[in-house]
Amino acid sequence: MRDSANEVLRAIATNGPVSRAQLARELGLSGPTLTQATKYLLDRGLIVELEQSASTGGRRATLLGLVAAAGQILGIKLAEDHLVGVCIDMESRVQWKFSSDFNSRGADALDELLSILKKNIKKVSGPLLGIGIGLPGVVSPGDMGTTKSAILGWDALDVGNILSERLSTPVLLENDVNTLAIDESLFGRGKDTSNFLTITFGRGIGMGIVINGELYVGSHGAGEIGHVTVANNRNLCECGKLGCLETLASDPAILKKAMAAKVVTKNSTIEDVWKVARLNKKVASSLYKVPGQAVAIALANVINVFGPELVLVSGEGSEAWDIWSEWVLGELQENVVPTMRNFIIEVDPWDDEKWAQGAGALVLRASLTARSDLNASRQAVKSRLRLLPGIRLEKNS
Numbered sequence: 001m002r003d004s005a006n007e008v009l010r011a012i013a014t015n016g017p018v019s020r021a022q023l024a025r026e027l028g029l030s031g032p033t034l035t036q037a038t039k040y041l042l043d044r045g046l047i048v049e050l051e052q053s054a055s056t057g058g059r060r061a062t063l064l065g066l067v068a069a070a071g072q073i074l075g076i077k078l079a080e081d082h083l084v085g086v087c088i089d090m091e092s093r094v095q096w097k098f099s100s101d102f103n104s105r106g107a108d109a110l111d112e113l114l115s116i117l118k119k120n121i122k123k124v125s126g127p128l129l130g131i132g133i134g135l136p137g138v139v140s141p142g143d144m145g146t147t148k149s150a151i152l153g154w155d156a157l158d159v160g161n162i163l164s165e166r167l168s169t170p171v172l173l174e175n176d177v178n179t180l181a182i183d184e185s186l187f188g189r190g191k192d193t194s195n196f197l198t199i200t201f202g203r204g205i206g207m208g209i210v211i212n213g214e215l216y217v218g219s220h221g222a223g224e225i226g227h228v229t230v231a232n233n234r235n236l237c238e239c240g241k242l243g244c245l246e247t248l249a250s251d252p253a254i255l256k257k258a259m260a261a262k263v264v265t266k267n268s269t270i271e272d273v274w275k276v277a278r279l280n281k282k283v284a285s286s287l288y289k290v291p292g293q294a295v296a297i298a299l300a301n302v303i304n305v306f307g308p309e310l311v312l313v314s315g316e317g318s319e320a321w322d323i324w325s326e327w328v329l330g331e332l333q334e335n336v337v338p339t340m341r342n343f344i345i346e347v348d349p350w351d352d353e354k355w356a357q358g359a360g361a362l363v364l365r366a367s368l369t370a371r372s373d374l375n376a377s378r379q380a381v382k383s384r385l386r387l388l389p390g391i392r393l394e395k396n397s
């Protein structure tokens, strides 16, 4: 009995939430033995019953997962001048949060980040499974997180390896828009949807692509909608290419245009532009019509390729969706293939904490996923999970 319970627990801990049918199949256990083993674990509060969405048309299956308190995770959202962090449990519930100034362009940026992380690791009360970091940039897949970010001023910086080693903790990194998509797919609006997109407005324009319930990361990054080329645009982008959507439609691009048109003064912020645009339709049109249409066409092209059920609008600039939507929605509808127009577009309100939570979900996904093609840092998270004191069974049962 204890042996089979142990096997079941190991299977859940290493493969993530699974159904009873899957467990019986994979472990070769009979129905009654499996029932006894899962009851044993449920009674001791080591596992819980979870519900997970099935693929379209299927019914929802009850899955068995680890208890939420079995491990804790730090999730961090990095920006060029500050960071926001949360400590979450295994159900992605925020236990406590923190924020700090952080200069990503400083010569000692990684040391500064290390000392902020060390300080907060001390505050974690339970076993720390790992640290997830979301950042505005490209993280090379399949390794420990070599990072390239024009916004942070990092060029092929070996962030993941350095942090993991210095902290003796698995550190997983991912593009911040992708971490948001992971969080949405595991715990949020995307839970009931197999295919969805997130588009983010703000400092840049980003996209997370979830296909068949999995984040699509490509071989060299993915979702760089901010860098699709807009016709008749020759502006030089931060990425080094000409004509990118971001050079027209990012918040800095709109702010620059508003300043040049003297709609706002030299020291104004994008929020000042929003204020004027909301009061003056002509100004709104002069600033947002062309960028809005460019966004709509770029988004329509992606929708035509992937056929999502849901598009979530997020990012700090999504606060101005009331201004954007007027120029985006009509054009979007016109440019999506008629058979694919049956999708929902929704604003997912911007929240720094939510993005940090998304970064934590990176670690959760590593510990809960059943995929075998994991990289070293995700394997490290899994082996930590197996060693947690909370999931060790008593000797006699």
Ligand SMILES: [Zn+2]
Pocket: 226, 227, 237, 238, 239, 240, 241, 244, 246
């Ligand atoms: Zn670009």
